[in-house]
Amino acid sequence: MELVSQLVLIAVSAAIINNFVLHYFVGICPFLGVSRRVDMAFGMGCAVTFVISVAALLSWLCTEYILRPGAPLTSWLTGNPEADLSILNYIVYIFVIASSVQLVEMYLRKFFPPLYKSFGVFLPLITTNCAILFACLEIMKHVSIGAGAGAWGGGGGEKWGLAAAMVLAIAGGVGFTIAIVIMAGIREDLDHCDVPKPLQGAGITLLVAGILALAFMGFSGVDSNLKKAISPQDPPAATATTPGDPTEGDPSP
């Protein structure tokens, strides 16, 4: 129960409340560049979601077993239980991302040539998509928490397992897809509008993104209410707020 509520919170928070694009500003380049048509935007979103999941899986494994302070594999190899390779974090992550993009590219080219053709140049460009590295970094922050040696402190909360990391990655990818598809829908309609010349292109896109971000800010309270609703440690509040809760509404401590 504890795990499920944690996962639901992570998913809702990553996909909607703290949307990767509209709250953390990661993945802005494809958000501006590939949001001209809905079908292309959706394809990009799917590709990013897929790569993000592969990269998150690999980077979680690397962090947990090799990179974090006191990681089992490193300690066993060096004979030093305090071994800490976290200085290599960024290099390993970027390597993992580049390889998973390469892997996805080869797989698609072999088994789904039409899909591969339709992605075209976007696939290699995903390597430099900030959203993926951002997901890896979030995971790193939460995996190396136990030892307290994250590269930048590390926030509160408990250590994440593989499930939490995967949920964050997939929900983040879904959030990216939601944002880019909404944007593409609006931009298709914008084609018929009389936009002032200096604002055409990126300018109006950014303004629309601002309004979208404003709309997504409306979700910001959902986080704490949902926590109250599904948190097992807080039975009185939970019973009070369960009616409006669509997910795990039953608190069983």
Add this chain to the structure above:
Amino acid sequence: MANDGPAPLERFLNGILPENPVYRQLLGMCPTLAVTGNMKAAMTMSAAVMFVMICANLITSSIRHLLKPHLRILVFVLTIATFVTIADRVLAAYLYQMSKELGPYIPLIIVNCIIICRCEVCASRQGLGAAAFDAVGQSIGFALALASIATVREILGAGTWFGITLLSESWWPVWGIMVLPPGAFITLGFLLGGVNWLSMPRGKKSAGCGVR
């Protein structure tokens, strides 16, 4: 050898306005939007980007004859990741508060398109001098762009500039939205429109050449 690109000084000047990374090429949008809530963060970010860009450009330029076409981008990214790790550790050691505030955006410099773009366009084709001038010019252009956005956002959103109170709370109701995410998008949108509008009468095309 193949010194066919623009001269070092031209590279330097190009970076500041004609090929400004943010307003002209639309590159490196993540930090541009994310860390411009106040001037201090924006300037720290610019300094980190400048350090990484100069080092990465110099390294790339000195190994440009060894680069294989299909491994090019990977080499760039790994070079950049090394210097970003250095910058991150230095910030965490000497400016801990700022490093916490910038959070994931320092490591995200690795995938900042500006640096990869400069490695690709300039450093992998030209000598050390041109690469160094290019890096300095581009990062000054980046710093100016960040400063312009941060100035608008901090003054309107908090009434301060570099922490100095400019607009007193007594007669200026702060626009809290400007330091929040929507303010970043809206400010950059309007500034981009403004820059395009200013450069239109001179016959320059408002080109978004860097949009990918």
